[in-house]
Amino acid sequence: MEKAVFGAGCFWGVEAFFEGIRGVEETRVGYTGGHVESPSYEEVKTGTTGHAEAIEIWYNPWKISYEELVIKFFECHNPTTMNRQGIDVGTQYRSVIFFQNLQQLEVAARIKSKLNQKSSKKIVTEISPAKEFYQAEEYHQKYFQKNGTLACGI
Template identity: 55%
Template sequence: MATATFAAGCFWQPEVIFRDTDGVIETRVGYTGGDTENPSYEQVCTGRTGHAEAIEVTYDPAKISYEQLLDIFWECHDPTQKNRQGPDVGTQYRSAIFVHDAEQRETAERSLEEQRRRRRATVQTEIQPAQIFWPAEEYHQQYLQKRGLATCKI
């Protein structure tokens, strides 16, 4: 098993997309990339913790590649928006790839360069080393599924 971590705006919809992907074993939503230990949703929403809303994906590399997960990441949000996705505004909604090793970094950088060539707008996605992943509160885990919703897309 391997781990991938992505920030693609609000974590609810991307979590559904990753969770429903063959080869993905488990997903968790939470906070990473900041400097406050064990932040709450309310703290992250202030923009003062430095965290992004993120999805931690545990996957089987024999069934799905990291590159394929990156393809899903690019499709499930608009990486040209800086610190926002639709009406959600703030640094916690930034687009970021949190890499867990040198191989992920190399693959993510190649993928980012490809996106920059393909898109007409500037890609705002950051690539950062993975940091501690703080799971979000239980009510955020599989939020849409618990409410019988298929999507929250705008």
């Protein structure tokens, strides 16, 4: 198993999207990329911790490649809006790829560059080294499975 970590807005919908992809074996949502140790949702939602709502994906590289996951990541949200996805606004909703190693960095940078060449709007997705991932509270895990399809931000 290998790990990928992405931030693409409200983590509820992002998790639901990736759970349906062949080769994705496990997901969990949480917070990463900030400066506060073990933040809570109440802290992260203020936008002052530096953390992004993120998804940690454990995948089988024999069934899906990291490159395919990055392509799916760019398909599941709008990577041209700075610190915003739909009604959710703030740095905690930024578009970001947290790379685990140099290979992931190279793949993410190459795909972002290709998309920027094709897009009429600039791709603002950050590509940052992975930091400590703090699992979100249990009620956020598998949110759509537990609660149906409520919109993020409610």
